[in-house]
Amino acid sequence: MAFFDSMKETLTTAGRDVSQKAKEVSGVAKLKLDIKSKEDALNKEYIALGKRYYDMHKEGEVADEQMANISTLLNEIADLKDEVVRIQGGSSCPQCGAVIPDGAAFCSKCGARIE
Numbered sequence: 001m002a003f004f005d006s007m008k009e010t011l012t013t014a015g016r017d018v019s020q021k022a023k024e025v026s027g028v029a030k031l032k033l034d035i036k037s038k039e040d041a042l043n044k045e046y047i048a049l050g051k052r053y054y055d056m057h058k059e060g061e062v063a064d065e066q067m068a069n070i071s072t073l074l075n076e077i078a079d080l081k082d083e084v085v086r087i088q089g090g091s092s093c094p095q096c097g098a099v100i101p102d103g104a105a106f107c108s109k110c111g112a113r114i115e
Contacts, residue, residue: 054067054070058070058071085099089101089102090102091114093107093109093110093112093114094112094114094115095107095110095112096109096110096112098110100114
């Protein structure tokens with residue numbers, strides 16, 4: 001009987017140890033997920049800050065090579081978007097930038113009159 005009692009105690013202890021380890025692993029995984037979430041939020045804040053800084057200084061003396069590169073990329077992106085709109089048979093609203101069908105008198109998004 002002592003053998004079975006010893007085996008029962010060993011299995012019970014092992015079960016508790018496994019359960020504790022599983023709790024630790026899931027706790028660490030949750031913490032890592034929370035860290036990743038916070039890092040993503042922080043990166044979004046950095047991006048927003050950088051965009052705001054760019055908008056505030058794009059015309060000033062701080063305009064260096066990075067500012068020029070950003071301006072070039074923004075212009076190229078806008079040109080590519082306009083090309084997509086033209087290929088799809090429309091144009092962009094000069095007021096809000098929404099895609100409007102050719103020949104439309106008013107923008108369906110902002111209501112601006114289209115010349």
